Amino acid sequence: MKKYMTIKEYYETQSKFKGKNYKRKIFRNIIGISCLCIIFFSIYTIFKWCVDNYKIRQINQEILDEAIINKANDNKIELVNPPINKNDDYYYYSSFSFYQIDFPFLLSKNSDTVAFIHIKNTNINYPVVKTSDNNYYLNHSFDKKENKAGWIFMDYRNDINDLDDNTIIYGHARLDGTMFGSLKNILTSSWQNDKDNYVIFFSNLKQDMIFQIFSIYTVKSEGYYITPNFYSILEKQKWIDTMKKRNIAKIDTIVDVKDKILTLSTCQNYQDRRIVVHAKLIKKQSRKN
Numbered sequence: 001m002k003k004y005m006t007i008k009e010y011y012e013t014q015s016k017f018k019g020k021n022y023k024r025k026i027f028r029n030i031i032g033i034s035c036l037c038i039i040f041f042s043i044y045t046i047f048k049w050c051v052d053n054y055k056i057r058q059i060n061q062e063i064l065d066e067a068i069i070n071k072a073n074d075n076k077i078e079l080v081n082p083p084i085n086k087n088d089d090y091y092y093y094s095s096f097s098f099y100q101i102d103f104p105f106l107l108s109k110n111s112d113t114v115a116f117i118h119i120k121n122t123n124i125n126y127p128v129v130k131t132s133d134n135n136y137y138l139n140h141s142f143d144k145k146e147n148k149a150g151w152i153f154m155d156y157r158n159d160i161n162d163l164d165d166n167t168i169i170y171g172h173a174r175l176d177g178t179m180f181g182s183l184k185n186i187l188t189s190s191w192q193n194d195k196d197n198y199v200i201f202f203s204n205l206k207q208d209m210i211f212q213i214f215s216i217y218t219v220k221s222e223g224y225y226i227t228p229n230f231y232s233i234l235e236k237q238k239w240i241d242t243m244k245k246r247n248i249a250k251i252d253t254i255v256d257v258k259d260k261i262l263t264l265s266t267c268q269n270y271q272d273r274r275i276v277v278h279a280k281l282i283k284k285q286s287r288k289n
Helices: 007-066 089-093 103-109 181-187 233-246
Strands: 113-119 125-129 166-170 199-204 207-220 261-267 273-286
Touching (some): 089 207, 089 273, 181 207, 181 261, 181 273, 199 261, 199 273, 207 233
Antiparallel strands (some): 113 125, 199 207, 261 273
């Protein structure tokens, strides 16, 4: 056993030690730089999220300031598929007044405008747009500038002039409550216990309309509830029965195959689940722009 090492052995040992130390230092630097990159990226992402939300609120406020929602005169009203029972909630909701929007103004700002939607006790008070796919307005706002908040848009398969069996409206569930972010309100007992909330005010370029909500639920992402048209009465009846069975609210609205349906869909907390609302058309009048 050697008591002493030679000078050569000493320098070889030091060289190996320095080599290992150097590798550790490089590894620590890489970890440190990676952590800094993650921190800066997170800060940028949060900043961009806040900026996008601010722009959305600003855009919509400017829209509402100009295209002021006014109570419309109830003239030439048509009740749609009224029930025989005069005590049905249908007649309570059909007594509500229409809301009217300045569509020429909205079209001057965005030619993709096809409708306007308003729901009580939510932040949903937006023009609805439509284009040739269901992707563009996932990351573009009403001014057509890129924005991760997107906008409220109609399914590209739906007819903008005449209602299909099921007209579908989408929007992101933003955490600050913009777009369909406040649609989560409808899952709460406080919202559901207010009878006046179960209507959706919806206007397209031809008509002002009121829809009565008949189903509220959450579901794993699927294509069935967003079926725009049905090939037979039996197929539509099966769909209606399924949507009513999913309902979690304390309502029992009569719906049949003659009814036109409005469906709202958004993500639930960015998971692979959807918050869904279905409503039937109960009242309409022709628009006067």
